[in-house]
Every structure is written in C-alpha cells, then in structure tokens.
Amino acid sequence: MSFFATLSEKPWLATDTAQPQPAMNAISLLNNQKRIALKFFLAVVTVIFSLFIITFLERSQFPDFQALAGQPWQPLSDPWRLWLNTGVLVAASVAMQLALYYARTGRKRAVLAATGVALTLTVQFIVAQLWVWSLLNDLGYYLASNPANSYFYLFTAVHGAHLIGGLLVLAWVFIRVSRKSLSDTQQSWARVSGNLSLCANYWHYLLGIWLVLFALLTSSAETYQLLAALCGF
Amino acid sequence: MTHTAIAEQIDESHHPSSFITRYIWSQDHKVIAVQYAITAIFVGLVALVLSGLMRLQLGFPDSFDFIDPASYLQFVTMHGMIMVIYLLTALLLGGFGNYLIPLMIGARDMVFPYLNMLSFWMYLLSVLVLMSSFFISGGPTGAGWTLYPPQAILAGTPGYNGGIILMLVSLAIFIVAFTMGGLNYVTTILQARTHGMTLMRMPLSIWGIFVATILGLLAFPALLVSAIMMLLDKLAGTSFFMPAIVSLGESLDYNGGSPVLFQHLFWFFGHPEVYIVALPAFGMVSDVLSVHARKNIFGYRMMVWAIVAIGGLSFIVWAHHMYVSGMNPVFGFFFATTTLIIAIPTAIKVYNWVLTLWRGNIRLTTPMLFAIGFIFTFTHGGLTGLFLGNVVIDLPLSDTYFVVAHFHMVMGVSPIMVLFAAIYHWFPLVSGKMLHTGLGKTHFWITFLGTYAIYLPMHYLGFLGVPRRYYSMAGTDFIPESAQTLNAGITVSAIIVGVAQLLFIINVIISLRSDKKAAHNPWEASSLEWQTPQIPPVHGNWGAKLPVVHRWAYDYCVPGAVDDFTPQNVPVDAAHLSEGEAEGDRS
Numbered sequence: 109m110s111f112f113a114t115l116s117e118k119p120w121l122a123t124d125t126a127q128p129q130p131a132m133n134a135i136s137l138l139n140n141q142k143r144i145a146l147k148f149f150l151a152v153v154t155v156i157f158s159l160f161i162i163t164f165l166e167r168s169q170f171p172d173f174q175a176l177a178g179q180p181w182q183p184l185s186d187p188w189r190l191w192l193n194t195g196v197l198v199a200a201s202v203a204m205q206l207a208l209y210y211a212r213t214g215r216k217r218a219v220l221a222a223t224g225v226a227l228t229l230t231v232q233f234i235v236a237q238l239w240v241w242s243l244l245n246d247l248g249y250y251l252a253s254n255p256a257n258s259y260f261y262l263f264t265a266v267h268g269a270h271l272i273g274g275l276l277v278l279a280w281v282f283i284r285v286s287r288k289s290l291s292d293t294q295q296s297w298a299r300v301s302g303n304l305s306l307c308a309n310y311w312h313y314l315l316g317i318w319l320v321l322f323a324l325l326t327s328s329a330e331t332y333q334l335l336a337a338l339c340g341f
Numbered sequence: 342m343t344h345t346a347i348a349e350q351i352d353e354s355h356h357p358s359s360f361i362t363r364y365i366w367s368q369d370h371k372v373i374a375v376q377y378a379i380t381a382i383f384v385g386l387v388a389l390v391l392s393g394l395m396r397l398q399l400g401f402p403d404s405f406d407f408i409d410p411a412s413y414l415q416f417v418t419m420h421g422m423i424m425v426i427y428l429l430t431a432l433l434l435g436g437f438g439n440y441l442i443p444l445m446i447g448a449r450d451m452v453f454p455y456l457n458m459l460s461f462w463m464y465l466l467s468v469l470v471l472m473s474s475f476f477i478s479g480g481p482t483g484a485g486w487t488l489y490p491p492q493a494i495l496a497g498t499p500g501y502n503g504g505i506i507l508m509l510v511s512l513a514i515f516i517v518a519f520t521m522g523g524l525n526y527v528t529t530i531l532q533a534r535t536h537g538m539t540l541m542r543m544p545l546s547i548w549g550i551f552v553a554t555i556l557g558l559l560a561f562p563a564l565l566v567s568a569i570m571m572l573l574d575k576l577a578g579t580s581f582f583m584p585a586i587v588s589l590g591e592s593l594d595y596n597g598g599s600p601v602l603f604q605h606l607f608w609f610f611g612h613p614e615v616y617i618v619a620l621p622a623f624g625m626v627s628d629v630l631s632v633h634a635r636k637n638i639f640g641y642r643m644m645v646w647a648i649v650a651i652g653g654l655s656f657i658v659w660a661h662h663m664y665v666s667g668m669n670p671v672f673g674f675f676f677a678t679t680t681l682i683i684a685i686p687t688a689i690k691v692y693n694w695v696l697t698l699w700r701g702n703i704r705l706t707t708p709m710l711f712a713i714g715f716i717f718t719f720t721h722g723g724l725t726g727l728f729l730g731n732v733v734i735d736l737p738l739s740d741t742y743f744v745v746a747h748f749h750m751v752m753g754v755s756p757i758m759v760l761f762a763a764i765y766h767w768f769p770l771v772s773g774k775m776l777h778t779g780l781g782k783t784h785f786w787i788t789f790l791g792t793y794a795i796y797l798p799m800h801y802l803g804f805l806g807v808p809r810r811y812y813s814m815a816g817t818d819f820i821p822e823s824a825q826t827l828n829a830g831i832t833v834s835a836i837i838v839g840v841a842q843l844l845f846i847i848n849v850i851i852s853l854r855s856d857k858k859a860a861h862n863p864w865e866a867s868s869l870e871w872q873t874p875q876i877p878p879v880h881g882n883w884g885a886k887l888p889v890v891h892r893w894a895y896d897y898c899v900p901g902a903v904d905d906f907t908p909q910n911v912p913v914d915a916a917h918l919s920e921g922e923a924e925g926d927r928s
Binding site: 114115116117118119120122123124125126127137140141144145148149151152155156159160163166167170171172173251252255258262266 | 452453520523524525527528531532533536537539540541542555558559562563565566569570573577578579580581594596597598599602606609637641642645646649889890891892893895896907912913914916
C-alpha cells in the first residue's frame with residue numbers, strides 16, 4: 109500500500125476486521141522487524157556521515173586547509189596503502205556474502221569459516237588503518253596540525269567505530285552458529301541467516317561509506333572547491 | 342534473545358520472576374516507561390530549582406551571596422539543557438512513548454525489549470554524567486544551552502574544563518540511548534500493530550510519537566557530530582570550530598575554524614528538537630481533548646497530515662535561530678518563508694482542537710483543564726513565533742526577554758501543560774488509582790495563571806530591550822526602574838508556580854497510598870490502552886488473546902450506538918442498537 113493511499117484512508121468508517129489468520133512464521137516476522145530497524149539505523153548512520161562530509165566541504169574552503177592529496181609530495185597522492193586496505197574490506201564483504209549463502213543452505217562449517225574470515229579481515233582492516241595513522245603521524249601530519257589531517261583521523265575513526273560495533277554483533281552471531289548442532293532444522297537456520305543477512309547488509313553499507321570517504325579524502329583541493337561550490341559554500 | 346510482540350503470537354514472553362527482573366532490570370515496556378518518567382521528573386525538579394535560583398537573582402539582585410555571575414550562567418545552561426533534553430524529550434518519548442505505543446496499538450511489548458532496557462540504562466548513565474558535573478571543580482558548564490564555541494571551551498566561561506566535557510559526553514550517551522529507544526518505537530509501530538489497527542486508525546498520540554521519533558533519529562546525529570568535533574577541539578586541539586583567537590592576552594593554537602559551522606549543526610538538531618517535543622504533545626493533547634469533549638477529534642486526517650508536514654518542514658527552518666549570526670539575505674528570506682509556512686499546518690491543528698471542543702459534551706476534568714490551557718499557551722507562544730520568524734523583527738528582539746518569553750510559552754509551558762494533562766489522564770491506567778480532583782484543579786489554576794504572570798510581562802521586558810542571560814542589569818541606562826519592579830513581580834510568580842508543583846507531588850503520593858481503586862476505564866475512553874483485561878495492565882498486556890480492532894479511536898457519541906463511546910475492539914454489529922431499539926430510544 110502506498111504512502112498516499114494510507115494517508116487518504118477514511119478511518120471513521122468502522123469495519124468488521126476478519127479474525128486473525130493462523131500464525132505467520134514467527135522467525136520470519138522477527139527477521140522482518142530487525143530488517144526495518146536496521147534500515148532506520150542505516151539512515152541514522154547516513155545522516156551522521158553526511159553531516160561530517162558537509163562540514164568537511166565547508167571547512168575545506170578556508171585558507172588554512174591543506175588537502176592531503178593532489179600534489180606529488182602530499183601523503184595521499186599515491187594512496188596504495190589505502191587501496192590495499194580497501195581490498196581487505198571488499199574481501200570481508202565478500203566473505204560475509206558467502207557466509208550468508210552457506211547459512212541459507214544450512215552448512216555449519218562453511219558458515220563458520222566464512223564468518224571467521226570476515227571477522228579476521230575486518231579486524232585486519234582496522235589494524236591497517238591504524239598503521240596508516242602511525243605513518244601519517246611519523247611524517248608529521250598530526251591530528252591538530254591541519255584541518256585536513258583532523259578530518260582524515262576523524263573520518264577513519266568514526267568509520268572504524270562503526271565497524272567495531274558491527275564486529276561485536278558478528279562475533280555474537282559466530283558464537284551462536286558455533287553452538288548449533290549439525291542436525292538443526294531449516295527453521296533454526298532461518299534465524300541465523302536472518303541475522304547474517306543483517307550483518308552482511310551492514311558490512312556492504314559500511315564498505316560503501318568507506319569508498320565515499322576514500323574518494324573524498326584522496327581528492328585534490330580543486331575537487332573540494334568544485335564540490336563546495338555545488339553545495340553553495 | 343528477544344521475543345516478538347506480534348499480533349498472532351501467544352503470550353510466551355519472558356515473565357519476570359524476581360523483584361530485580363521485575364522492577365530493576367526489567368524488559369517490560371511499562372516498567373521502563375515508569376523508570377524513564379521518574380528519572381526525567383527528578384532531573385526536571387533539579388532544573389526547576391535552578392530556574393528558581395536564577396529568578397531570585399534577577400528579581401532581587403545582590404541579595405543572595407551564593408549566586409555569583411559564574412554560577413548564574415551555570416544555572417541558565419543546566420536549566421535549559423536539562424529541561425529540553427533530559428526532561429521533555431525523555432519524558433515524552435522514553436516515558437509516554439514507551440508506555441503508550443504497545444498498549445495503544447495492541448502489542449504485548451516493544452519488538453526489542455532488551456534494547457529497550459539498555460536504552461533506559463544508557464539514559465540514566467547520561468543523566469548521572471551530567472549531574473556529576475555539579476560536583477567537580479569548576480562546576481558544570483556555563484556556556485548557555487546552545488554551547489556555542491569558541492566561548493564554550495575557553496577560559497572565562499564557567500566549567501570550561503570539566504563541565505563542558507561532561508556535558509558533551511553526556512549528550513553523546515543520551516543520543517545513543519535515544520537511538521536505541523527510537524529504533525524500537527518506529528519498528529514497533531510499523532510491525533507490531535494488532536489486527537485491524539491500520540496506520541490511520543492509530544490514535545494521534547501514536548502518530549505524534551512516531552513522527553517525532555523519526556525526527557529524533559535524523560536530527561540527534563547533528564548534535565552528536567557537533568559534540569564529537571567540539572570534544573576534539575577541546576581535548577585534541579583541532580580547529581573544527583575554533584578560529585584563531587587571543588585569550589587572556591595569549592594567542593591560542595587554534596586557527597581557521599568556523600564557529601558559525603557549529604551553530605548550523607546545532608540548530609539543524611535544535612529546531613527539529615522543538616518538534617520532537619511538540620509533536621508527541623500535539624498528539625496526546627488531541628486524544629485528551631477528544632475523550633473529555635466526548636467528540637471525535639475534528640479532522641483526524643488533517644491532523645495526521647499536519648503532523649507529517651510539520652515534521653518534514655522542521656528540517657528546513659533551522660537558520661531562523663541564526664539571523665543575528667549574519668547570513669546571505671537570500672537565505673534569510675528563505676528561512677523566514679519556510680518558518681512562516683510551518684504556521685499553516687500548526688494553525689490547522691489549533692483550529693481542529695478548538696473545533697473538537699465546539700458543541701462537544703465537555704467534561705471539565707483536571708486533564709481537560711490542562712489540555713484547554715495548552716491551547717491558550719501554545720497559541721500565545723506560536724503567535725510570538727510569527728514575529729520572530731521575520732528577520733527584521735527578530736534582529737532587535739533577538740537575545741532579549743521577548744525570545745525567552747516566546748520559547749518558554751511555546752516549548753516550556755505548552756509541553757508541560759500537555760504532560761500534566763497526560764499524567765492526570767493516564768495515571769489511573771499506570772497506577773490503578775485516581776489523582777485527587779480538587780488538588781489537581783488547584784494545581785492547574787495556579788500553574789496556568791502563574792505561568793501567564795511570569796511570561797506575559799517578559800514580553801514587555803523584551804520590547805524594552807532587556808537582554809537575556811545577563812546576571813545583573815546594573816548600569817544599563819536604557820532599562821527603566823520599572824523594569825526591575827516587573828522583574829521582581831515575575832520572580833514572585835515564578836516562586837509561587839514552582840512551589841505549587843509540590844501540590845502535584847503530594848497528589849501523586851496521596852493517591853498512590855490510598856486504597857481507593859480507579860474504575861476500569863474511568864474517563865470512558867474508546868482507545869485500546871483502556872481495554873486491557875486488567876488495570877493497570879499486567880506483563881504481556883492482553884492476556885491470552887490480542888484484541889482485534891474494528892474502528893478508529895474516536896467513536897464518541899456516535900448516533901445509534903449503544904454507549905456514548907465505542908471501544909476500538911467492539912465489532913460493528915455489537916456497537917449499534919438494533920432498528921427497533923433505536924426507534925424506541927428516539928420515541
């Protein structure tokens with residue numbers, strides 16, 4: 109039913125509502141509810157990152173802002189380390205999707221392996237981001253020495269914090285899967301694959317956000333100027 | 342982990358067994374609602390005392406040694422922040438949202454009860470962090486509730502070291518708590534409605550809470566973002582908001598940041614926040630008016646559309662709080678126009694409340710008095726909002742008592758009126774006891790007339806140019822002596838109104854201690870929350886079978902109906918007299 113059709117209903121007309129139908133599958137209902145909650149949560153996450161990005165674009169137009177990329181001597185002009193990290197995060201997303209696929213076919217060992225790989229790769233991504241932090245720090249690009257640096261640390265930290273939140277949930281799912289017996293019913297796998305599908309969506313979404321941040325952080329001052337002009341700054 | 346409060350499911354939920362799981366670590370939405378409400382009312386009383394202290398200083402300057410300029414600013418800041426966020430938002434959504442959503446839509450509980458419990462404990466943590474700032478050296482922040490940088494984190498502002506940090510951390514925790522609760526509210530409303538409860542059959546309270554929660558989910562991130570960036574400016578020395586600045590003769594390490602950027606972020610949250618508070622209040626007052634006027638709410642669909650429209654518009658008006666910060670005149674025109682456009686759906690709501698009363702069978706109960714009082718205070722507050730929405734009028738009036746009077750009428754007194762209406766209305770449901778009518782009406786009249794005695798004169802002070810947030814007006818030639826007399830009068834009224842709130846507390850205590858039980862549905866309401874098998878509802882709310890809904894929540898005095906109200910779960914056939922009976926009735 110469309111939104112406008114809902115809003116134009118005539119609520120003052122009483123009708124006899126049919127008696128409830130036999131119970132709908134409780135697990136698929138629960139999965140449905142969690143999916144809706146995740147959608148709203150991702151909306152919240154989107155707003156958070158959008159606002160950060162908007163402030164970034166405005167701040168980038170101030171004279172003291174020195175972009176981290178664009179000229180050969182700037183540290184993110186050849187961001188091969190970040191490309192490497194991106195590859196790790198892409199692999200984690202693929203592993204999540206595989207885990208979901210195996211869960212739908214009820215293969216416990218494969219689910220555990222794929223989830224384990226996803227967990228490991230994601231932790232590796234976070235560690236590798238910290239590695240980039242320490243390199244930048246060694247080069248003298250400190251958190252407070254330039255707003256461009258501040259934003260680099262801020263964006264990667266906030267993105268990492270979201271990944272850590274996801275890791276906690278995924279670890280919980282991993283433990284639950286590891287406790288399942290091999291002879292479990294289709295029904296109980298439905299619940300696991302529901303949870304895994306939420307995790308996979310969350311991973312893909314955070315990957316998408318990372319790609320946006322990656323593109324933004326490694327752009328040149330001219331690109332910022334163009335984007336800021338489009339936003340009216 | 343969680344149980345599902347879905348329409349078809351039989352009641353197999355986590356029944357609490359011990360005192361601790363029942364009342365402390367409870368996952369029952371009703372207990373969590375009461376926990377939220379008690380915490381919110383407690384901090385609200387703290388903020389009320391703070392406002393009393395401010396008024397003492399303003400009314401009788403130099404008479405109280407313990408109020409110095411620094412502590413005055415701290416009182417202002419903490420009063421504002423506590424009232425707006427920790428009292429109103431928490432009580433309306435955490436308290437009433439939690440209590441009413443499952444009961445009004447016919448669910449057994451929220452869909453994620455565990456998350457709901459976490460939400461309350463995070464909220465309590467945020468309150469404790471905020472309160473702890475009273476006990477650290479330097480005290481709480483005195484930056485004003487808007488926390489504008491650069492002054493919020495620089496020497497010279499009270500609490501610039503510990504206080505502001507605790508404030509920002511507390512806000513961040515509150516936002517996490519709100520997000521947990523908010524995800525629950527929207528998912529429950531969308532997914533756990535009982536059979537026959539279509540979206541357009543929901544009581545307006547639920548519509549208000551629903552849209553307000555969505556606003557909160559989308560607006561609070563702006564506050565979170567600004568809190569994180571300001572914390573970095575304060576703790577790590579970044580320059581997101583901090584410009585190059587000389588403080589106490591010393592040039593600081595900050596460079597190039599934009600304080601106005603913070604203002605944009607803050608008000609991108611701050612303006613929707615007004616409607617996060619107002620929309621649930623709009624909804625609840627609609628239900629109270631309809632029940633006690635024994636008439637269906639006038640223009641239900643228009644009321645829903647107005648709630649949705651106000652929610653959408655509230656995101657494109659924020660910069661009307663920043664006219665004096667300076668902006669492109671085109672933007673000023675844009676924000677003034679959108680601000681005035683919001684008046685249209687809002688006015689529709691006011692007209693519909695009045696038209697609901699028109700030729701109704703009004704019962705002047707205590708909740709009804711508060712609800713009608715709300716129509717007055719909200720109209721007054723709203724009309725001054727039309728003044729301030731215009732750039733040319735806002736500029737001279739900005740930062741005067743006119744603004745203070747405006748937002749206290751529209752956002753302080755009005756939601757409080759609705760909260761009292763709602764508490765008096767739903768108290769029998771929550772506790773099974775009635776609040777005393779005589780005490781309640783006394784409470785109403787003192788509060789209603791008293792708030793006018795406080796805020797009406799403030800408009801005149803504003804016209805005189807009396808600036809807000811000033812500790813003392815001494816030495817300001819343009820302010821006449823008479824303004825001080827007015828200020829003293831306002832203070833006396835404020836103290837009377839503040840003390841009168843004790844009547845309410847006493848009323849609650851007396852009622853809870855009395856043995857007299859409330860009737861099952863004392864106001865003869867037709868909405869679903871009064872149709873539970875037990876009053877107060879027990880865990881699981883509905884006994885063995887969930888209710889089935891056949892109508893909207895406003896069938897009062899329907900021609901040909903058996904009673905003057907028809908509960909939502911009464912089938913169509915049972916609600917109407919047969920032809921013969923109806924004939925006999927008429928003859």
